[in-house]
Amino acid sequence: MDLVLIAKALVLAVVEGATEFIPVSSTGHQLLIGHFIGFHSPNNTFEVLIQLGAILAILFVYFGRLWSIATALPHDPRARRFVLAILIAFLPAAIVGGLFSKYIKFYLFNPWIVCATLVAGGIVLLIIDDTVGEPKAAPGEGPTEHPRKTNVFEFSLPMALKIGLFQCVAMIPGVSRSGATIVGAMLMGASKRSATEFSFYLAMPTMAGAFAKDLLDNYKNLSSNDALLIVIGFVAAFISALIVVRTVLDYVSRHGFWLFAWWRIIVGSLGFAGLILFG
Secondary structure, eight states: OOHHHHHHHHHHHHHHHHHTTTTTOHHHHHHHHHHHHTOOOGGGHHHHHTHHHHHHHHHHHTHHHHHHHHHHTTTOHHHHHHHHHHHHHHHHHHHHHHHHHHHHHHHHOSHHHHHHHHHHHHHHHHHHHHHSOOOOOOTTOOSOSSOOBOOGGGOOHHHHHHHHHHHHHTTSTTSOHHHHHHHHHHHTTBOHHHHHHHHHHHHHHHHHHHHHHHHHHHGGGOOHHHHHHHHHHHHHHHHHHHHHHHHHHHHHHHHTTHHHHHHHHHHHHHHHHHHHHHO
């Protein structure tokens, strides 16, 4: 197999894993990088299928918590409500993706739209990070009247549905699935850390569903060379996603989202410049 092609696939896979769980849009980055390095797969199959590496990375990190939730389901109504909340939040994207994914890929998957949504999303994230922060009591005052929800198990079912509706916006490449759900959760009263953690849990069924659908749609078109690239991409995406998932919650708790917001704005602006200069 062409070593240059393998190198391109590795770059895309590392970017996929590194950006999947932070609010910068993994799909947007892959589309832009793929455009400029000349990597194209039919219907973006490679880009979707290597998400399996990122899915397994978060399952690996969260296995203990998922096992605790699963074993608590028969006797703990709180665990049952949380699982139901995740399923409710997942439902809108499952419906929209199932009905319109082909049209979305055909009409919206282009680098100009990605650059625009990266910049716009970065501005939104800056505003949200600055204005919808953690409430603080004034000196000498007691606790704030409406503290933010810091535990994902406290999210109500209506709140979960609204977060799920926000996730549908991420069907537009460059918006970011994690970014849309984090912004939605914060607007619904979640803290930065709990909004990010809920986004992690919601990613599991959402990404698994996207992976399964794309595999069913395109497995007949895959060759042995495609399979090798996907395996290489899977391993690289798994490793990079593992590093991010283990560190991002603590980072967000301490620093918020300003770094990701400016990253989006800079990448989107550079993308516009590259498209204008090089096409």
